[in-house]
Amino acid sequence: MSAEIENPVLEIHDLTVTYSKKPVLWDVDMTIPKGSLAGIIGPNGAGKSTLIKSIMGLVPIASGYIKIFDKDLKEVRKNVSYVPQRGSVDWDFPASVVDVVMMGRYGHLGFFNYPKKADKEVALDALRKVGMDAYKNRQISELSGGQQQRVFLARAIAQQADIYFMDEPFAGVDAATERAIISLLKELADKGKTIVVVHHDLQTAPNYFDWMVLLNTRLVAHGPTQEVFNDENLKETYGGKLTLLSEISKLLENKRFPAREAK
Amino acid sequence: MESLLEFFSFSDHNVQSVVIGSIWLTASCAIVGTFSFLKKRTLVGDAVAHSVLPGVCLAFILSGSKNPLYLIPGAFLTGWLSLVLIDKIVAHSKIKEDTAIGLILSVFFGLGILALTYIQHTDYANQSGLDHFLFGKAASIVREDLLIFSVIAIILMISVILYFKEFMLISFDEEFAQSIGVPVRRIELLLTTLTVLAVVIGIQAVGVVLMAAMLITPAAAARFWTNDLKILMLLAALFGAFSGISGAYVSYTAPAMPTGPWIVVILSTIAILSFLFAPTKGTLFRLLKQVKIKRKIKDENTLKTMFYMGEELSSFYHPMEVEEMISKRKMQKSSLEKSLLRLKKEGYLEKEKTGWVLTKAGKEKGQRIVKLHRLWEVYLTKYLNIAPDHVHDDAENIEHVITPELEERLEKLLNYPETDPHQSKIPY
Numbered sequence: 001m002s003a004e005i006e007n008p009v010l011e012i013h014d015l016t017v018t019y020s021k022k023p024v025l026w027d028v029d030m031t032i033p034k035g036s037l038a039g040i041i042g043p044n045g046a047g048k049s050t051l052i053k054s055i056m057g058l059v060p061i062a063s064g065y066i067k068i069f070d071k072d073l074k075e076v077r078k079n080v081s082y083v084p085q086r087g088s089v090d091w092d093f094p095a096s097v098v099d100v101v102m103m104g105r106y107g108h109l110g111f112f113n114y115p116k117k118a119d120k121e122v123a124l125d126a127l128r129k130v131g132m133d134a135y136k137n138r139q140i141s142e143l144s145g146g147q148q149q150r151v152f153l154a155r156a157i158a159q160q161a162d163i164y165f166m167d168e169p170f171a172g173v174d175a176a177t178e179r180a181i182i183s184l185l186k187e188l189a190d191k192g193k194t195i196v197v198v199h200h201d202l203q204t205a206p207n208y209f210d211w212m213v214l215l216n217t218r219l220v221a222h223g224p225t226q227e228v229f230n231d232e233n234l235k236e237t238y239g240g241k242l243t244l245l246s247e248i249s250k251l252l253e254n255k256r257f258p259a260r261e262a263k
Numbered sequence: 264m265e266s267l268l269e270f271f272s273f274s275d276h277n278v279q280s281v282v283i284g285s286i287w288l289t290a291s292c293a294i295v296g297t298f299s300f301l302k303k304r305t306l307v308g309d310a311v312a313h314s315v316l317p318g319v320c321l322a323f324i325l326s327g328s329k330n331p332l333y334l335i336p337g338a339f340l341t342g343w344l345s346l347v348l349i350d351k352i353v354a355h356s357k358i359k360e361d362t363a364i365g366l367i368l369s370v371f372f373g374l375g376i377l378a379l380t381y382i383q384h385t386d387y388a389n390q391s392g393l394d395h396f397l398f399g400k401a402a403s404i405v406r407e408d409l410l411i412f413s414v415i416a417i418i419l420m421i422s423v424i425l426y427f428k429e430f431m432l433i434s435f436d437e438e439f440a441q442s443i444g445v446p447v448r449r450i451e452l453l454l455t456t457l458t459v460l461a462v463v464i465g466i467q468a469v470g471v472v473l474m475a476a477m478l479i480t481p482a483a484a485a486r487f488w489t490n491d492l493k494i495l496m497l498l499a500a501l502f503g504a505f506s507g508i509s510g511a512y513v514s515y516t517a518p519a520m521p522t523g524p525w526i527v528v529i530l531s532t533i534a535i536l537s538f539l540f541a542p543t544k545g546t547l548f549r550l551l552k553q554v555k556i557k558r559k560i561k562d563e564n565t566l567k568t569m570f571y572m573g574e575e576l577s578s579f580y581h582p583m584e585v586e587e588m589i590s591k592r593k594m595q596k597s598s599l600e601k602s603l604l605r606l607k608k609e610g611y612l613e614k615e616k617t618g619w620v621l622t623k624a625g626k627e628k629g630q631r632i633v634k635l636h637r638l639w640e641v642y643l644t645k646y647l648n649i650a651p652d653h654v655h656d657d658a659e660n661i662e663h664v665i666t667p668e669l670e671e672r673l674e675k676l677l678n679y680p681e682t683d684p685h686q687s688k689i690p691y
Contacts, residue, residue, distance in 0.1 A: 056442045074444075082442035089436045093301065094492045103432060107443030112425055139490045159443070 007070075009034045009163055009194045010055070015064035016260060017047070017054050022253035024050050028064070028219045032196060032211060037189040039199045039209035039225075043238050046216040048198045049085070052165040056082045063260045068163060078107055081161035085168050086148050091140050098136040100151050101126055104158030126157035131180060146177030153181060163194040170199060182208055205229070217249075266516045276406065281515060284404035285507035287416040288468045289477060289526065293503030294423055295461040296478030297496045298454055300486075301434040305479045306361065307346065310368040311462045312474030314345030316375025319396050319466075320382060329392060331411050335463050342459040345371050372471070399470030399523030401507070402514035408467070415464050419457055423496075430454060431492060468510060470523035476530060477503065484534035487541035506530040558605070560663050563632050565602045566611060567662075568592045569621055570629030579626045582618035630690045631670075636662040637683035638673050644684045645677070651684035 008031035017025040025047040032038050040048045053059045055066050057073050069076050081104075104126065105119040115123075127133045130150040135143070143151065149169055156164055170178050185195050189210075199205055205212070206229050214220040214228060214237045221228040221236075251257070270278055299308050315338035322337025323329065345367045352363040382393060395403055404412070423430065429450045432440040441447045462474055469477045485498035510526035539546050568588050573579035585599060603619055606612040611625030621629065639658040643649045649657075665673070682688055 053438075056438075058438055058441055077442075077444045080442075082439060084436065084438045084442075088438060090303075093435045094486065094490045094495050095431075095435065096490070099492075100435075103436070103439065106428060106432060106445070109428070111429070114428065141490070155439075 005031050005033045007034070008032055009069055010196070011067040011070070012055070013065050013067075015051075015054060015066065016062040017050055017059055018062050018252075018258075019050075019059075020253065021256050021258065023062075023249050024217065025054065025215075026218045028215075030213055030219055030222045032194060032213075032222075034194055035189055035192045036211040037185055037195045037197070037209050038211035038213060039197050039205050040213045040215055041199060041202070041205055041237065042215035042220075044200070046237075048200070048215055049167050051213075051215065052082070052167055052196065052198060055165060056080070062258075078159075079162040081156040081159040081164045083152050083156045083164065083166040083169060086145065086152060086171065091143065091148060093140065095140055096136070097132060097138050097140060097143070097151055098123060098127070100140055101136075101154045101158050104155040107159060122160065123154075123158045126154040129157055129184060130154045144174070146173040149173045149177060149181065153184065157188075161193070164188070164196065166195070166197045168198050168200070170201065170204075202234070267512070270512050270515055277402075278515060280406045280409045281401055281404050281511045282508060284409050284412050285401045285468050285511040286504045287412050288465050289481075289503035289507030289510075290500040291416040291419040292461045292465040292469075292474075292477045293481035293499040294496050295419055295454075295457050297482040297485075297492075297499050298430050298434055299458060300479050300482035301492075305475065306364050307349070308458060308462065308478040309475035310345055310349060310364045310371075311342045311459055312466065312471045312478075313368045313375070314371035315339075315342040315459075315463055315466060316396060316471050317341050317371055317378055318375075320375060320378035320393070323382060323393060324378070331408050331464075331467070335411065335415075338463040338466070339459055341371060342462055343456070346455055346459065375471070395470070395521075396466050397470050397472055398521035399466065399468050399473070399510075399526070400514060401468045401511040401522040401526075402518060404467060412464050412467070415460055419461055422453065422457055426450065426453065427493075468507060468522055469526050470521065473523045473527045476527045480527070480530045480534050481506075484530070484537040487537040487544045502530065502533050506533065558602075561598065561602045562606055562611075563628070563663055564592065564594075565599065565606060566621070566625055566629035567632045567636070568594075569612075569619070570626065570633050573621065573626070573629075579621055582615045582620050584618040587618075632662050634690050635665050635670060635673075637687060637689045638670075638677060638680070639665070640683045640685070641677055641680050641689075642673060654684060 010030075010032040012028055012030045015025055015028040016023060028051065040051060042048050050059060054061050055068070055073070066073065068080060073080065098120075101123040102115055102119065105115055105122060109115065109119070124133060124136065127136055130153050132147065132150050132154060135147065140148070140151065153166075153169065156166070169181055173181070185197070185208075189195055197209070199208070206225055210225055211223070212225050212228050213222040214233050216237050221233045269275070270282075296308065299305055318337040318339065318341030319334050320337075321341070322334045325337075326333040349360070349363045349367050352358050352366070353360050358366075379394060379397075392400075392403060429440070429445055432445055433447055433450055433454075437447055440450075458478070461478065465474055465477050481499035481502040482495065484502055485495045488498055489495050506526045506529040509529045510522045513520050513525040514522040537545070540548075542548055565588070568591050569583055570579065572583055572587065572591055573581065585596065585603070588594065588599060589596060603612060603614075606625065607614060607619075611622055611628060613620045613622055636658045639661045640651070640654040643654040643657060644651055679691065680689060
């Protein structure tokens with residue numbers, strides 16, 4: 001089941017992604033409308049992170065195309081923000097909170113330019129929005145998990161993008177941070193920004209998101225939450241892998257067979 | 264001493280070249296090496312260093328000259344090739360990076376030693392000195408070399424300044440860097456090239472065997488002193504330069520000594536000293552902090568005990584004897600006496616003929632600890648459902664940690680209870 005909408009801000013067509021020949025995403029077709037707060041939901045290993053990584057051009061795609069604002073990522077990069085998983089970086093890195101948030105401005109600066117006063121103000125403003133302005137000179141190694149996530153969020157806000165892709169922003173954060181983050185995301189969505197979040201807590205999902213993408217290697221369903229978030233779809237998403245599909249995947253991997261014929 | 268003066272007067276032109284050359288080499292290696300250190304690719308530098316040896320020998324065989332103008336391109340070629348091969352092996356086989364580094368390092372170094380032996384056993388003119396590339400010889404830097412080294416060192420430093428932002432970004436968060444359009448592969452390639460260049464010129468002073476230390480140790484030592492990347496690089500460069508000068512001095516006064524090991528010994532000493540004595544991160548600092556915490560706990564326990572005794576006597580300003588305190592709470596006599604003296608010095612106690620007396624400040628401090636102890640016991644039984652006979656030991660620790668802010672929150676949350684779970688009155 002899938003919904004077709006007009007003028008989507010994100011359109012994915014027939015996307016297939018493989019890791020060393022093994023398909024982790026298979027023939028995904030989906031759209032996300034402007035201003036939605038969308039959740040990508042699915043079990044571990046369903047390809048949720050891979051989906052947003054392929055949107056950001058971080059993993060090579062075997063087939064299909066991705067359009068953001070009806071354009072290639074390259075053309076609209078400054079309007080797109082990506083928030084990696086918190087655990088993907090070394091928080092012992094010698095940097096302060098404001099240093100990290102300032103990285104959100106680098107995409108606008110280009111080579112050989114250094115942040116100006118205006119960039120600094122944007123960064124500080126972003127820190128205020130996530131309630132971390134008191135920590136701006138703190139070493140990032142001294143932050144708690146929730147604070148680290150807030151810093152990552154502030155960096156994304158400093159990018160002043162129109163669409164945000166976030167990989168598990170609620171993983172391992174305290175309840176207060178989770179509430180703060182979700183209200184901030186709702187606020188951004190109300191302003192017409194589009195937010196796409198990888199999430200795996202089914203309890204909170206229907207309250208957080210107004211659009212949902214149910215994923216388990218293949219796309220199970222996507223559309224407005226009240227239409228797709230039902231028992232039938234969830235059973236299909238979480239009811240184990242389709243045995244035939246996963247056996248074929250294994251076969252491709254072991255025989256080092258390409259999932260798509262070479263063009 | 265005389266040699267020290269002679270060395271640092273720079274009256275000898277050769278000394279000038281050696282010193283300036285050594286500073287250039289070691290400082291620029293330290294700066295570029297900072298990123299290898301931050302990217303946790305420290306072994307890669309080692310592989311490159313060992314892999315430049317066959318290139319140096321090949322260049323010598325082909326040109327018959329020890330001029331760095333020929334040797335550097337040779338070294339650069341094989342150093343670079345080794346990195347490409349490591350990447351290819353990792354990308355196209357099941358072999359992991361550490362194994363690939365080990366393989367490439369030994370193969371290239373083996374080839375280098377073979378070539379070196381070959382050169383030594385043929386009658387190449389002026390081949391002597393080529394083996395200095397193994398362990399380094401700063402003293403063999405001459406005026407003509409200096410120009411080349413300076414140019415490369417300046418290229419290295421300018422590149423790092425120009426691309427600082429990008430290097431920092433790919434060291435901290437590569438995926439994010441790629442997502443904002445930084446050409447990660449090209450930046451990575453540039454950084455790799457700079458690392459190879461740094462190694463190529465650095466081996467003159469340190470030699471291929473110990474080159475990795477020159478890249479990594481300055482940054483590792485500097486990390487103890489600062490959390491700011493720019494200062495870290497500056498410190499690393501300073502540490503590098505200092506060891507470079509020292510190595511050059513050793514090389515000048517004792518020509519038989521290989522420079523590399525000396526430089527590395529000096530660098531390692533700096534690193535060990537940093538490890539021990541740096542503020543906040545140093546071991547000594549941490550030890551001192553532990554001692555301070557232990558003292559604080561002891562002193563607070565002393566005041567607490569005296570407060571308990573005051574409660575029983577219904578008089579807090581009654582002189583109390585050491586033996587009484589020990590019978591109330593098990594403490595070592597000598598350590599209790601030291602604690603009492605400290606508290607007297609800080610104004611919490613006074614000594615009278617018949618014993619120790621709490622001052623007003625001392626009574627209040629003791630009272631606060633007792634209050635926190637009992638509040639925490641209430642909190643544990645009320646909010647964590649822990650049995651009243653289990654909460655005492657917990658509270659013994661926590662009472663020393665609670666900050667005034669937490670104290671306020673605790674009081675409000677529990678709404679100023681009258682007694683603790685053991686029916687002792689909570690003093691406010």
